[in-house]
Amino acid sequence: MGRSLLPVLASALLMAGPAQAADVSLNGPPGASSCTGCHASAKIADSVIPRIAGRKAADIVTFMREYKSGAWPSSVMGRIAKGFDDPQTEAIAAWFAAQPE
Numbered sequence: 001m002g003r004s005l006l007p008v009l010a011s012a013l014l015m016a017g018p019a020q021a022a023d024v025s026l027n028g029p030p031g032a033s034s035c036t037g038c039h040a041s042a043k044i045a046d047s048v049i050p051r052i053a054g055r056k057a058a059d060i061v062t063f064m065r066e067y068k069s070g071a072w073p074s075s076v077m078g079r080i081a082k083g084f085d086d087p088q089t090e091a092i093a094a095w096f097a098a099q100p101e
Ligand code: HEC
Pocket: 031, 032, 034, 035, 036, 037, 038, 039, 048, 049, 050, 051, 052, 059, 060, 061, 063, 064, 073, 074, 075, 076, 077, 078, 080, 084, 092, 093
């Protein structure tokens, strides 16, 4: 079953490629859209989730590393940070830093 799906998945990925590349400035690098679901770009009143748009990229990277290692306590970020390696984290952090606060 998995075998018969492969060509379909491969062509879907190929088709998605160029469109995603064109949208990078809007949606950010791979993974960034998984952050904005919680760290929304618009201010949400009374949200418990800290805003990270417009923060220094280096600070975001530091937070992600500490969440990942467990050095900084978190409810959800520890698990999320483990899903990203350093280059991915840096790309996402740079994108958030470039967003309006
Ligand atoms: C399920 C919701 C959720 C998602 C998805 C999410 N976050 Fe978070 N984030 C939180 C919460 C809640 C906190 C507060 C710490 C905690 O409880 O884990 C937080 C804290 C942070 C902080 C620390 C900010 C501060 O000032 O304390 C950073 C940086 C951060 N997240 C970055 C990211 C990045 C980058 C992504 C995407 C890879 C991401 N988050 C995805 C919910 C989320």
